[in-house]
Amino acid sequence: MSKLRVAVIGAKGRMGAEAVQAVEAAEDLELVAAVDRDEALETLTGAGAQVAVDLTHPDAVMGNVEFCVRNGIHAVVGTTGWTDERLDALRGWLADAPGTGVLIAPNFGIGAVLTMRFARQAARFFDSVEVVELHHPGKADAPSGTAVRTAQLIAEARREAGCPPQPDATSTALDGARGADVDGVPVHAVRLRGLVAHQEVLLGGEGEMLTIRHDSLHRSSFMPGVLLGVRRVPTAPGLTFGLEHFLDLDD
C-alpha cells in the first residue's frame, strides 16, 4: 500500500519538530517536505505532498492554508488565531476546492479535547464558570486557542439551557484583573517558565466546586492527534473544526 505523502510547515518550531519526528516514525506516512519561515511553499507541490500539517504562527497560517487549498493539498492545522472572519475566508476557498479537506484542531491532545467536552456538559449546572490556561512563556497568543474554544462551548451550553449571567459584584478592577471576556466567560492566561500547556475549568455552585484540569506535560501528547488528523483529513472534504469530529465520541 502506498504511503500518504505528508509535509510539515513550521518544521523548525517546538511543535513542528515534534511533528516531523512523529510523521517519520509512522510506517504508513512519508515525510516529503519540512519547511519553515522563508522557504517557498512551492516545495510542497514539488514534493507531491498530499497532506500538510501547519504549526506556524497566527500571522502566517492564513497564507499557508490558502496555498494548500488552492493546490488541492489537505491541511491539518494546529496553529491558533482562527476568528469567524478567517473561518469564513477559508470556507470560501474550500467552496472552490470541493475534494479538499481542512482540519483545524484548537488542541490535538485527547485529554484536552475531552476537557472541552466535559466543560460543555457541566456548564449549565453551575452558577459560575471561569477558565484558566497556563502555558510556556514562548507562546505568541493569549488567551490560548483551546481556552477560547472552551469558553465558547461553555457559553453556548449555558445559552441553550437559559442560564442567567454569572454572579459578579466587581465594581472596580485593574485592567485585566478579571481576565478576558470570551462570550461572557472570564478567561485568565498565565505564562510561566517550565510549563508546557495546561488548562483548568473552574465551576462553582451553591456549596460546591468542580475543577476540570488537563496538563500536557510534553509536546508528544499532541502527536497521536496530529497523526489521526493526517490520516482522516483526506476522507473529510470541507472544513472540520475540532479533533473531536474524528474521535467517534458519543453524543
Ligand SMILES: NC(=O)C1=CN([C@@H]2O[C@H](COP(=O)(O)OP(=O)(O)OC[C@H]3O[C@@H](n4cnc5c(N)ncnc54)[C@H](O)[C@@H]3O)[C@@H](O)[C@H]2O)C=CC1
Ligand atoms: N493545536 C494544538 O494542539 C497545538 C497548537 N499549537 C500552536 O501551534 C503554533 C506553533 O506553536 P509552536 O511550535 O510552539 O511555535 P514555535 O514558535 O516554536 O514554532 C513556529 C515555527 O513556525 C515557523 N514559521 C513562522 N512563520 C512561518 C511561515 N510563514 N512559513 C513557515 N514556517 C513559519 C517559525 O519559524 C517557527 O519555526 C502556535 O499557534 C501554537 O499555539 C501549539 C501546540 C499544540
Ligand SMILES: O=C(O)C1=N[C@H](C(=O)O)C[C@H](O)C1
Ligand atoms: O502554543 C501552545 O503551546 C499551544 N497552543 C494551543 C492553544 O493555543 O490552545 C494548544 C495548546 O494549548 C498548546
